[in-house]
Amino acid sequence: MKNSGRIFIYITILLIGVIIGYLINTLGITETNISWTYGESKLEIDLKEDLEDSETFLEKLFSTEFSEEGTTGWLKHNKNLYKPTDIDLANKIEELSVDEPISEQLRKICQQRKGPWTYQVDTILIGVPPIVNQPKKGYANVCETGKYIGQKLKIFDINQRNSIEVFATGRYECPDKFKYPDLQLCAEDAERLLGTSEFLKYEKAIILIINK
Secondary structure, eight states: OOHHHHHHHHHHHHHHHHHHHHHHHHTTSOOOEEEEEETTEEEEEETTTTTSSHHHHHHHHTSSHHHHHHHHHHHHHHHOOOOTTOTTHHHHHHTSOTTSHHHHHHHHHHHTTOGGGOOOEEEEEEEOOOGGGOOOTTEEEEETTSTTTTOEEEEEETTSSOEEEEEEEEEEOOOTTOOOOSEEOOHHHHHHHHSOSOOSSOEEEEEEEOOO
16 A cells, blocks of 8 residues: 555544544543554644644644645545645646636636746757758747747847747757757847847847747
8 A cells, every 4th residue: 555545544543533532531531642653753632632622633633744644635535625736636627617716717817827827938048050951030940859849939038138939840859968959040030139140159048938
């Protein structure tokens, strides 16, 4: 059994024990402390103090890494409650109806390019190949195994004074252990962006994927 599965079972047993202990305590039979050890981790529940109110009890459950993992696992599998960083949450979002209020809010966040949809920029090296290999104006050559192939790109000079938009439709091979520019432009687009196309090898620029 995987580690997370064992923790899930252990925390479920612990919760059952807490409930039983709570009932015993409320009946006035005895005061009982419950403890659970997992590896080097240990969680102790004082039935008198920790069950005084729900907030104290919940803070106790989340006080150690293994009890937090077990508790969130129990909530996930039994109550469909997920941590925002749980990768499985993406699958649940896919199941949402388009008419759900949260669906509309997610679309707005996407349109506004916030959260996970925030634009990501990279600093790249630009080259201008021999004229026979240059792309057409408004287009670019990129590494065939890279993330820019087939994308519409906005490119800024390193000082962000000038910018151009291009489609990355051309490609070139990028064997391992060889150095290549991240992107190739025609001389005219390089002139518009950088003020020159006569650089010796590569020039730095900032790139942004504006559609995926």
